[in-house]
Amino acid sequence: MQSKALKPEEYFIKDEPYYQSVGDEIAIFEAAYKQALPILLKGPTGCGKTRFMEHMAWRLKRPLITVSCHDDLTASDLVGRFLISGGETVWVDGPLARSVRNGAICYLDEIVEARKDTTVVIHPLADDRRVLPMEKVGEIIEATPDFCLAISYNPGYQSVMKDLKQSTRQRFVALEFDYPDAALEAEIIIKETGIDAATAGHLVKFAHMTRDLKGSGLDEGASTRLLVHAAKLIHEGISPVTACKTAISQAITDDADMMVAMHELSSSLF
């Protein structure tokens, strides 16, 4: 089957992405969207930030343009650049410019990873000006009312060098995300993968064990995403202990002793 190629601004999410609301984050996002306020999502990895964005894009019926930031991502990667085509230079919009023009939701994932000059282009978009200056073409694009800027950031493990600056963070409405409580997390796993409740409960218990170890040997406990991965493997017939090992233990640590300890924990549970 040939997969369909679509421009990002034309891609609308058709089916509701499964998202289990934990608090009032959906209402807050909708309110902020109505009021044209940018949104900052905080939280550990794999707790559902990206899924939440997908869900909101579906809910608001806007295309979602996601940019995963990395340390080589510059402002021109976001705004756009001149390319050469047939002896002429052509301006090509970057993902941010596309979103602004088309009124999409632009989601900059792990914004602190990007180069510092990216904040320059975000700032005027993130306050009441809502414009994107395009230095290279000498234009300013005004954002349509549909446009929404969302960034995410994990306060947990970035270095001091990569802390989000006050001038940036104080432009956003912040939504804090954390792992859902045990019952809800189990429910999410069941919904996502279709495994039985008992196994899901054990998986969640295992996740809590690893989260308790955060700070005493682990940088981060198992995320909901990892639990879903493990559950999917279990659903395919892999034994739970092996699934925990490959999908969770191996994924969160390289330390041999820690891996064995986690293996012992999971083999105690299942």
Place this chain on the structure above:
Amino acid sequence: MPRPALTFEEIISLLDVYYDAEFTFIKSEDATELIVKQPRSTQDFILNLCKRIAATNEELAFQFTLNSIRALESMDQHMVEAWAMTATDNYDRKGLTPAMSVIRDLDNYVHTAHINACGAVLDEEISVLLPFVQGLSGRKLKIAEAEDNLAYTDTETIFLPAITALLEESKDNFLIYKATVAFLWAQIQFGTFRLPFHEVLDCKDPELQLKKITALETVRLEAYIKRELPGLYRDMQILKQKTADNNTQTHHDNWQKVIDKLSAENADIDDTLHCLSLIDDTQFPVSCCYQGVLKLDQVADVMQKRIEKEKAYFRITLSEMAKESMKKNSDTPDEEPEVDSDTTFAVRNNDSNENEQQTNPGIIELELEGELIAIPDHVKQLMTSIVVDFGEIPPEHLHAAGPGEYDLKKYEEDILNPNDVWQGTYHEEGAELYNEWNFKRQHYHKNWCVLRELETEPKYDDFVTDTLEKHKGLLKSLRRTFEILRGEDKLLKKQVHGDDIDIDALVEAYGDVKSGMEMTDRLFTKMHKEERNVAVMFMVDMSGSTKGWINEAERESLILLSEVIQILGDRFAIYGFSGVTRTRCELYKIKSFEEEYNDEIKGRISNIQPKDYTRMGVFIRHMTRIFNDIEASTKLLITLSDGKPDDYDTYRGEYGVEDTRQALYEAHRDGIHSYCITIDEEARDYLPHMYGAANYSVISDVAQLPLKVSDIYRRLTT
């Protein structure tokens, strides 16, 4: 072709040297008789070990040789070596007699060696067991080795035997450890110690009573483990079969009833009490391999202290939380609200049943006057620990502490003043212990050196101003050279923004454009100031031999160096070291990494005085430990010294050099560069061996030291 075996004469002449027979009057003949019959490789092996042991004690070496053949019959060479090292270790720690008993009691060692081969060793497994037990919920428990080889817990630490070798395979023996840890954890977590032991044991046969309680609790806790950790429970059943603990299982009529009752989901300690009367005195199962013992005295001790302490901390925290909440709700937030013990919190009753609260105390919520109060993380841990002790938060805990009700100092661990320690007799409390390398033995002396960090009192005299005045000219030129260092620029190419055009990049980009590729926007060159990320530690020899000239030169060097390092902005620390014997290694803190260079530091430098001897290895190991807490891309350890490592005891000559070398090697392994600046003319004989060929400087003229030190520092860090 195998080499020919050594002859009787050859062996005896070697042994005579090893045993120092001339002075010890050890007769080497018997030992030689034994060795001469062996093939050459065995002979070499024994003689080599003999030599190494003789470096510790000749008599011990003699006894070893006599037993060596027998040892080789029952163990492989690797184990024999381990056996010999156990003996020398014992010699270090306890003296000759215990060391001799290791050698003489060979059979026992062989037996233990067998255990070692298939047994699980706590030392090795602890890195897995500790995270394992901390991953189980509840109080953060510690694991330690039990001195009496029993498994038990004092409710804060789980004590385990050093070796477990009940079963043939090490995998199973590890499982015993794991099961023991989980079982003892369950004891704490599910309330075994909530039992009023002093009442229950107040009978004519308390020992029997305790056995009965243990048996009943085992049933109850196993049921909990079955529900909480089903995988482990299965393993425990297998263990039981393998160790045949089940064979003596009796089926008393009442026993099944007991099991049913205690295995119920919400069975608690009252059920155990109730069942106590149901079983008679003879018919209950004997203990199994993982249930350990109950050490009630220790438990009572630790629990009492903790409960008191945690109550105090908890109530004080409550009072703080109450204050905060009152402030928030009051119209005059600036005023400090009064909180007394009438302020009472309440536990909010959730729908969850009590059982769930026990296993997951994190869900307890507190309210004050009907309003839910947010609980900070550290308080949650405290609450977890309290709930583990009581099964709930007891009502008397919920009164906020009144002003001045508790004196928290009472609960802080007593911190000894290191200076006071020497007032009495020597002891190791409050000191740090370090290993020392014995090159003859090719092995470490464990926890051999006792190191203490001492404060240096500043001495405010004219020394600093005099020094700065004396070296005015030098300081000026040093400043200049160091300033050049600081401002060292680097030309960065292919930049997006910059001061000048990068011709190379432009040509490349032009080529790209011509061939229809995307043109890069990185066309500029930029001057960039390189950021230094250097942490340097100066270790200053404060031995008696530095008295006079050298000491003064050292202090002058430090002053000048500190002045110019300031310019570079490098982080630096200064420590002085000296000591007498391994039991008294003293480290004088002049400046730590965190401290600012100010008048007090200058005063401390001025007060660096010659003390005793130079034992170096231990200090280097300590510095390495300090360095490991520091984030820096370059870590530099510079030693200012006036001679070889030398101490009052055996720490001289080759021994001292080899230990220092080993310590430096350990430092190197942790990414620390070491460098030595010395004024010892003979240093070329031993420093290359210790520091490596290029990592030292010998300064022949003491007066030159201040200039050279700064100069060397500049060279080293560029």
